[in-house]
Amino acid sequence: MLKVQNIRAGYGNLLVLKNASIHINEGEIVTLIGPNGCGKSTLLKTIVRLLPLQHGSIIFQGKEINHLPPEKTVSLGIALVPEGRHIFAPLSVMDNLLLGAYTCFNKLTFQEDLERMFVLFPRLKERRKQLAGTLSGGEQQMLAIARALMSRPRLLLLDEPSMGLAPLIVENIFETINKLRAEGKTTICLVEQNAEMALEISDRGYVLETGKIVYQGPRENLIENVEVIRAYLG
Amino acid sequence: MIWNREFESMPREDILQMQIERLQSTLNRAYKNVPYYKKLFDKHDIIPEEVNSFEDLRKIPFTTKATLRENYPYGMFAVPLREVVRIHSSSGTTGKPTVVGYTRNDLKHWSELMARVLAMAGVGKDDTVQIAFDYGLFTGGFGFHYGAELIGASVVPTSLAAPEKQIHIMRDYKTTTLVCSPSFALSIADKLRELAINPNELTLRVGIFGSEPWSEKIRAAIQSAFYIEAYDTYGLSEIMGPGVASECEKKNGLHLFEDHYIPEIINPDTGEVLPMGETGELVLTTITKEAVPMIRYRTGDITSIVDAPCACQRTCVRLSRINNRTDDVIIIHGVKILPAQIGAVLSMVEHTQPHYQLHIQREGGMDALQIHVEIAESVNIDEVKTLMRIQSDIKQRIFAELGIHVDVKLVEPKTLQGKGGKIQRVIDKRSN
Numbered sequence: 001m002l003k004v005q006n007i008r009a010g011y012g013n014l015l016v017l018k019n020a021s022i023h024i025n026e027g028e029i030v031t032l033i034g035p036n037g038c039g040k041s042t043l044l045k046t047i048v049r050l051l052p053l054q055h056g057s058i059i060f061q062g063k064e065i066n067h068l069p070p071e072k073t074v075s076l077g078i079a080l081v082p083e084g085r086h087i088f089a090p091l092s093v094m095d096n097l098l099l100g101a102y103t104c105f106n107k108l109t110f111q112e113d114l115e116r117m118f119v120l121f122p123r124l125k126e127r128r129k130q131l132a133g134t135l136s137g138g139e140q141q142m143l144a145i146a147r148a149l150m151s152r153p154r155l156l157l158l159d160e161p162s163m164g165l166a167p168l169i170v171e172n173i174f175e176t177i178n179k180l181r182a183e184g185k186t187t188i189c190l191v192e193q194n195a196e197m198a199l200e201i202s203d204r205g206y207v208l209e210t211g212k213i214v215y216q217g218p219r220e221n222l223i224e225n226v227e228v229i230r231a232y233l234g
Numbered sequence: 235m236i237w238n239r240e241f242e243s244m245p246r247e248d249i250l251q252m253q254i255e256r257l258q259s260t261l262n263r264a265y266k267n268v269p270y271y272k273k274l275f276d277k278h279d280i281i282p283e284e285v286n287s288f289e290d291l292r293k294i295p296f297t298t299k300a301t302l303r304e305n306y307p308y309g310m311f312a313v314p315l316r317e318v319v320r321i322h323s324s325s326g327t328t329g330k331p332t333v334v335g336y337t338r339n340d341l342k343h344w345s346e347l348m349a350r351v352l353a354m355a356g357v358g359k360d361d362t363v364q365i366a367f368d369y370g371l372f373t374g375g376f377g378f379h380y381g382a383e384l385i386g387a388s389v390v391p392t393s394l395a396a397p398e399k400q401i402h403i404m405r406d407y408k409t410t411t412l413v414c415s416p417s418f419a420l421s422i423a424d425k426l427r428e429l430a431i432n433p434n435e436l437t438l439r440v441g442i443f444g445s446e447p448w449s450e451k452i453r454a455a456i457q458s459a460f461y462i463e464a465y466d467t468y469g470l471s472e473i474m475g476p477g478v479a480s481e482c483e484k485k486n487g488l489h490l491f492e493d494h495y496i497p498e499i500i501n502p503d504t505g506e507v508l509p510m511g512e513t514g515e516l517v518l519t520t521i522t523k524e525a526v527p528m529i530r531y532r533t534g535d536i537t538s539i540v541d542a543p544c545a546c547q548r549t550c551v552r553l554s555r556i557n558n559r560t561d562d563v564i565i566i567h568g569v570k571i572l573p574a575q576i577g578a579v580l581s582m583v584e585h586t587q588p589h590y591q592l593h594i595q596r597e598g599g600m601d602a603l604q605i606h607v608e609i610a611e612s613v614n615i616d617e618v619k620t621l622m623r624i625q626s627d628i629k630q631r632i633f634a635e636l637g638i639h640v641d642v643k644l645v646e647p648k649t650l651q652g653k654g655g656k657i658q659r660v661i662d663k664r665s666n
Contacts, residue, residue, distance in 0.1 A: 003251050006286040019283035021255045212283050213259045221339045
């Protein structure tokens with residue numbers, strides 16, 4: 001579904017992602033793990049074209065998307081749930097979800113999608129009229145994921161969904177990710193510091209270190225190697 | 235039978251993407267964890283993260299057997315010994331042994347690849363697999379053992395028991411699959427004839443043979459001796475052991491497991507990479523090995539690669555059967571000869587066995603090649619006339635084919651095989 005070949009990206013003169021090639025197959029959950037500053041988030045932001053590409057190519061469903069602006073990648077079916085949520089705090093939960101559907105708005109499907117979100121995240125239904133800024137951290141994360149799903153993505157990129165959340169809430173979020181996979185509509189790429197938990201629900205993973213991929217493999221190999229990775233690679 | 239359709243029949247385009255990804259992480263790890271590769275890359279200004287393609291890979295110098303010896307024993311290891319769960323060493327066919335290690339994941343991959351090898355030959359869980367490879371430092375026994383266990387076959391690890399014992403076990407335990415070196419298979423076949431056991435008494439149906447080059451003539455001999463289908467398999471301990479490439483039921487080349495290795499064919503003299511289809515030395519890069527990654531390892535084996543699709547639906551490239559090694563080239567009076575060329579000539583001569591040995595010595599400043607050939611058991615050793623006729627027949631044919639005069643010595647059957655059933659092909663007595 002997604003093929004990333006030899007991409008390099010960074011901020012200004014600072015090259016963060018030195019070289020990365022990854023692929024994600026339809027229906028998979030793929031995790032990117034690695035220490036702070038290794039380039040995981042940079043990789044996600046580059047895929048949705050929020051960061052300029054200095055080298056390499058990104059191919060989504062057979063089509064090169066190197067030169068597309070970020071909004072086009074959303075209409076193609078890639079949605080990013082950014083690190084730190086970035087919800088629209090002064091707007092209501094409903095308005096946030098409405099904005100999520102901006103690229104594909106259609107009254108009928110909107111209602112349908114909204115219902116689906118309220119099934120996935122019952123808490124959001126209870127708080128649909130509340131201002132997003134007044135939600136708890138966990139609820140905000142749920143809203144951020146729901147907002148991304150409103151654009152009907154084929155590929156959902158999740159950047160640190162567990163960050164700053166209580167363990168119970170984190171479990172809840174991961175359960176939701178699992179539900180999404182069970183629905184079979186969304187392919188997921190997950191960036192996580194909580195490697196064990198992320199690998200638990202993943203099919204495959206890549207380990208990044210200082211902007212390069214140093215290890216990759218199916219979940220079982222990575223779990224076998226988490227100790228090694230921690231001690232010698234990351 | 236395809237063991238892992240996802241990887242063995244993956245579209246070419248996806249294979250290439252996966253190879254690049256795995257290559258890049260292998261290079262990053264090797265650079266970071268193997269001092270030899272760090273020094274090598276630095277010396278040649280190779281920055282691992284700038285390797286974007288297979289063309290870029292070609293800038294990296296070759297790794298050779300000599301490299302492994304210089305870094306003996308653990309210098310090429312990319313993980314600390316506490317992560318290594320197994321250590322093997324090369325069979326030492328061509329000199330001093332070299333050491334290789336496996337992490338738990340490496341062993342898991344190895345089992346998976348060996349399961350593919352067995353499934354390719356049609357071996358499944360209902361089979362009884364007799365493994366007559368040495369179980370020890372040599373990788374052959376253990377490699378097949380893991381694969382056979384993984385597919386759920388019944389494994390009989392006979393190792394290098396004497397041929398007679400192999401036959402008894404084969405007959406009594408109802409072995410369906412024989413795994414060993416082709417020359418050991420021939421020894422077992424000889425014993426079978428000697429004991430006058432009808433191959434129909436056996437339940438053998440498949441044989442997988444490897445660890446040394448073997449000709450189609452040997453294949454035919456093995457197949458007719460046991461009434462089985464004989465498949466060729468290829469591997470080397472420096473790369474993994476067995477489980478690098480193997481024949482499918484179509485027997486038109488050995489499928490190389492490209493999700494674990496990147497093959498290249500080079501001109502052995504210049505090191506230049508040759509286009510697809512040309513014959514040269516096989517160079518392999520491991521892309522999943524954790525303990526001892528090998529980057530552009532020169533195998534010394536002469537072959538060619540084809541990427542045309544195979545009727546078996548596997549998409550990985552195929553190696554042509556290997557019958558030469560770069561280091562077997564002998565030069566007599568300036569003529570370059572590969573032992574297999576002599577083998578090919580001998581295969582046209584009647585009343586001989588496909589067992590031969592080349593003795594080279596210097597007589598009065600001249601190189602002399604003497605070929606020892608085992609005669610067929612049907613020949614009466616006391617019949618001097620027949621022997622002389624065979625001898626001159628061989629001499630004439632070799633002169634006609636290769637343009638050199640050789641001396642021929644006929645020896646009795648089963649006198650050339652050494653320990654483990656391997657024949658030392660070339661004995662070079664010339665100093666230097």
